[in-house]
Amino acid sequence: DAKTTQPPSMDCAEGRAANLPCNHSTISGNEYVYWYRQIHSQGPQYIIHGLKNNETNEMASLIITEDRKSSTLILPHATLRDTAVYYCIVSFRDNYGQNFVFGPGTRLSVLP
Amino acid sequence: EAGVVQSPRYKIIEKKQPVAFWCNPISGHNTLYWYLQNLGQGPELLIRYENEEAVDDSQLPKDRFSAERLKGVDSTLKIQPAELGDSAVYLCASSLDSEREADTQYFGPGTRLTVL
Numbered sequence: 001d002a003k004t005t006q007p008p009s010m011d012c013a014e015g016r017a018a019n020l021p022c023n024h025s026t027i028s029g030n031e032y033v034y035w036y037r038q039i040h041s042q043g044p045q046y047i048i049h050g051l052k053n054n055e056t057n058e059m060a061s062l063i064i065t066e067d068r069k070s071s072t073l074i075l076p077h078a079t080l081r082d083t084a085v086y087y088c089i090v091s092f093r094d095n096y097g098q099n100f101v102f103g104p105g106t107r108l109s110v111l112p
Numbered sequence: 113e114a115g116v117v118q119s120p121r122y123k124i125i126e127k128k129q130p131v132a133f134w135c136n137p138i139s140g141h142n143t144l145y146w147y148l149q150n151l152g153q154g155p156e157l158l159i160r161y162e163n164e165e166a167v168d169d170s171q172l173p174k175d176r177f178s179a180e181r182l183k184g185v186d187s188t189l190k191i192q193p194a195e196l197g198d199s200a201v202y203l204c205a206s207s208l209d210s211e212r213e214a215d216t217q218y219f220g221p222g223t224r225l226t227v228l
C-alpha cells in the first residue's frame with residue numbers, strides 16, 4: 001500500500017502558485033519523498049525529491065515539515081501545461097534496494 | 113541523452129493472442145522496472161531487474177506473463193495468452209542503481225495495450 005495520502009483533485013488559476021499537499025505520517029528516517037507528474041498519455045515525469053530539507057529546482061519547490069509527516073509541492077506560476085496527475089511517493093528499502101509504491105495521486109487542473 | 117525508449121506505443125490484439133513489449137533503458141542504468149497502469153490508477157510494479165537478474169517478480173502473474181533482460185540492457189515483457197483484463201498501459205522505468213540511498217526512476221512513454 002502507498003504510504004502517502006493526497007487529495008484526489010485540485011484546481012488552480014493560471015499564473016498562480018499551485019500548492020499540492022501530501023501526508024506521509026508513517027515515514028521512516030531514511031525514506032525519501034519523491035514527486036512525479038503524469039500528463040495524459042505520457043509516462044510519469046520526475047519532478048523533485050527530498051529527505052528533510054526543502055528543495056528547489058527549475059520545475060518546483062518541495063517543502064517538508066520539520067517532523068517529516070507531510071510535504072507540499074509548489075509550482076510557483078502554474079500554466080495550462082501543468083495540468084496533470086501529481087504523485088507523491090515515499091521511497092522504501094526492501095531486500096533489493098529502494099522501491100516505490102504509487103497511490104492514485106492528485107489530479108491538478110490549471111484553469112485559464 | 114535519450115530517455116527510456118519503449119515500443120510499440122500502441123497495440124491492439126484479440127484475446128488469446130500473444131503480445132510483447134520492448135524497453136531500452138537510459139544508458140548506464142542498472143535497474144529496470146516494468147509497471148502496469150490501469151485507467152485512473154497509479155502504476156503498479158510487475159517486475160524489477162538489477163542488471164540481468166530479476167530481483168523482484170512477486171507481482172508478475174507468471175501463468176501468462178514473462179520477462180527477460182538479456183545482457184542486462186534492454187528488456188522484453190510478454191503476455192501469452194492475453195486476456196481482456198490485460199488492457200492497460202505498460203510502463204518501463206530505469207534507475208542508476210536501486211542500492212543507492214536516493215535512486216530516481218525515469219519512465220518511458222508506455223505501451224497502451226487494448227485486448228478485444
